[in-house]
Amino acid sequence: MKSLLSKAPGGPETLELTEVADPVAGPGQLLVRVKACAINYPDVLIIEDKYQFKPPRPFAPGGEIAGIVEAVGEGVEGWKEGDRLIAMLGHGGLAEKVLVGAATALPLPVGRSFEEGSALILTYATSIHALLDRGKLKEGQTLLVLGAAGGVGLAAVELGKAYGARVVAAVSSEEKAEVAKAAGADATLVYPRGPFDKDASKALAQQFKEGVGGQGADVIYDPVGGDYAEPALRSIAWEGRYLVVGFPAGIPKLPLNLTLLKSCDVCGVFWGAFAARDPQANAEHIHTLFRLWDEGKIAPKVSATWPLERAGEAIAHMAARKAVGKLVVTVD
Structure with a gap:
């Protein structure tokens, strides 16, 4: 599979589209084919080693995705191949496939696009x-x-x-x-x-x-x-x-x-940190957000999209403070 990797600290121009081995779903995990990955300001910082978290290299930026379940790991219940989901990763989303903890994944509502789903949480x-x-x-x-x-x-x-x-x-x-x-x-x-x-x-x-x-x-x-x-x-x-x-x-x-x-x-x-320290309170907020989304009181505004091979341009657009609403990388 293809993944846009940060191999050394630097700006978006340092990212490299690289062939890597497909991940394999372990216990409690879902293997997900990424369809859309939203870009956020932490993606600007994380590749420059300026974010709170510094993952070991090489890594792909991209903290929130929407996609389709391709395989279900041992012990996972409530998910099956073909299900559509939203997930928060921290990093790793600018790739064709990712591993997602089943306990943290969220169903993507029927009728909502992958681009919208990736731009919500x-x-x-x-x-x-x-x-x-x-x-x-x-x-x-x-x-x-x-x-x-x-x-x-x-x-x-x-x-x-x-x-x-x-x-x-x-x-x-x-x-x-x-x-x-x-x-x-x-x-x-x-x-x-x-x-x-x-x-x-x-x-x-x-x-x-x-x-x-x-x-x-x-x-x-x-x-x-x-x-x-x-x-x-x-x-x-x-x-x-x-x-x-x-x-x-x-x-x-x-x-x-x-x-x-x-x-x-x-x-x-x-x-x-709030979500990690108080997952119940965060889950209640997420439930409220899905209700408000369904009622039409909130709606992610995706103003521009880029393909995976040009995802560095999306991060550069974010870094230049040009973003209106959300920027999304589509993966097909």
Whole structure:
């Protein structure tokens, strides 16, 4: 089978499409023919050895897939050859076949495409954990979403509306603002590209304050970081919750006096660790996501696809912060 391997640390251009032996399903495992693999920001980091986890090389990036069961390992119940599924892998998805732990696989609903299925779990599970468990979002509160046209950003917009919040979507272009509006955002604001000097940072803080209005944002969802973080924090409401989700614009340093002045919380969001530590709570969130998907309140937006041999281009597109919604590699 073919697999797109990282053999040495580097950017997407270092990935090599390589023939490797087919994996064999062991006890408790499913052998899955990959049909689609979603690209996420961790794929940018993991091949450069900048992610929290550093798998031994060679390895294929690609953390979430949808595909078809080809073989069932010893002791597996509830799955058979030909079943369609969704799975979270961490890495390894940019390959024609993968091994999946049967206990963690999820059935792909009838009528849903492999591309949609591969694009669902990471972004929406991250966002529902962030908004409900860490952000304590309530109906009628104001939610400010940075990077609102990206994968996790759009998921946060949709989930914010599903839970009755007033959602303000912050994006970097008018095109992305239209995407956020289509996802249900009540208001949008277009911020300039960083980095920012002191005056530009103050101007951006004022733009955020005017955008959220009133007493400020009760919850701020930040998957961007960098020079955007402090101006966004300055727009937070009294006892608001600032959710730290990711850092494609760089790791910020926040002045802690702001947290005192607003009596607010800065909350880290690490969905992978949450899912491992509290699998029951995560399973309940996944069940809720499938219900909301069925009700039409959430829907993965796949904006572009690439074939396996060009998957490096998808990762480069993600690294350049050009992604709108989800990017998916199709494997056929």
